Amino acid sequence: MAPVGRMHVVPSGFLYAGRFDDVTNQRQSAVLYLALNADAFEVQTADTRFATSALFVGPGVRKRIRAKDSPVVSIDISPTHRAFPTFARGHPAARAWPRAHFAALQDTLMAFREWRLAPAEADRLYEQAVDLAAARLPAAGPLDPRVREVMRRLRGQHGLSTQELAEAVNLSKDWLVHLFQREVGIPLRRYEQTLKLQAAAAYLRRGVSLTEVAAIAGFSDSSHFSKLWKQHFGFPPQRSFMGEELFVDPMSSLPCVRASTDGLDTLVPTG
Incomplete structure (x- = not known):
């Protein structure tokens, strides 16, 4: 087919x-x-x-x-x-x-x-x-530097709490949540979910099981990963990672992956 x-x-x-x-x-x-x-x-x-x-x-x-x-x-x-x-x-x-x-x-x-x-x-x-x-839309101004710093920290480390991120940029937790939504256009935790999905996408068609992908991308379990993937793309991850219905171009590199000290791959989106 x-x-x-x-x-x-x-x-x-x-x-x-x-x-x-x-x-x-x-x-x-x-x-x-x-x-x-x-x-x-x-x-x-x-x-x-x-x-x-x-x-x-x-x-x-x-x-x-x-x-x-x-x-x-x-x-x-x-x-x-x-x-x-x-x-x-x-x-x-x-x-x-x-x-x-x-x-x-x-x-x-x-x-x-x-x-x-x-x-x-x-x-x-x-x-x-x-x-x-x-070009059809008004240009957005530069992001608040505190928001850029939060983004940098999220790209560099899984699992940071909102409180930890707020303290890193000298804001209250509530104000950080408000500022991030205003500047970026989506909630802070939705942005973090996006990073995890991008990390998982780096392993498309590379022979890695969904359970392994979910773990190294920072999801709590494969069920949670599958639910968010389907919500985002409209079809289950099996169709992207293993199915033949959808052709996915091979990625020439894995820009999201770096080696960790325990020998496992850690996926960190760099975009």
């Missing part, structure tokens, strides 16, 4: 092109959906139904996507991406965008879908799409 689509994972998001038979997800990422032809696809949120060929969806929005007969591109912009604040601050809802705004990328996106684009070229395509999408 031919794969339903192709996924290319980058350190702070991913690019997917293919079918959406009937997928429901609720990502902390901002997401852009683009039809690869003029056919409309359907997206249902809590209060709006869209039939469109281009749609931007802000972080945290639960949505159901149906595009069985025509290929659709999904561009996932993670909270760890440099441009994420532009997409997250004040833009939480779903909104239809003109597909023509992305016309310059249509041929390259189709080449990606048809496996005619090498992984390095897919890296560039992803960033071009993000930059083009960000």
Whole structure:
């Protein structure tokens, strides 16, 4: 059976092109959906139904996507991406965008879908799409340096409590939670979950069991990992890590992995 689509994972998001038979997800990422032809696809949120060929969806929005007969591109912009604040601050809802705004990328996106684009070229395509999408929104100012420091600490060590993070930047716990939400656009703990999912994604198709991936990515157990993965992507992790329905580009390196003193791999996203 031919794969339903192709996924290319980058350190702070991913690019997917293919079918959406009937997928429901609720990502902390901002997401852009683009039809690869003029056919409309359907997206249902809590209060709006869209039939469109281009749609931007802000972080945290639960949505159901149906595009069985025509290929659709999904561009996932993670909270760890440099441009994420532009997409997250004040833009939480779903909104239809003109597909023509992305016309310059249509041929390259189709080449990606048809496996005619090498992984390095897919890296560039992803960033071009993000930059083009960000150009439609007001630019966000620089992050508060205390928030940047909290992000750095979260990338460097699993399991830090909110209190520990707050003390590190001389804030109360409540004020840190408020400041992080305001600056980044998602809650602090949702950001930490994103880091763990990115760490797990580094092991796509590398022969590592889901139990091992869950443990080294910092999840309490494989059940918790599977639940969050399905909520984020709309399908269980088995489909990504072991299934043949979805083709995932091999990652040329593991930017999230460093060796720990006890000999086990520790996954730390660096995006």
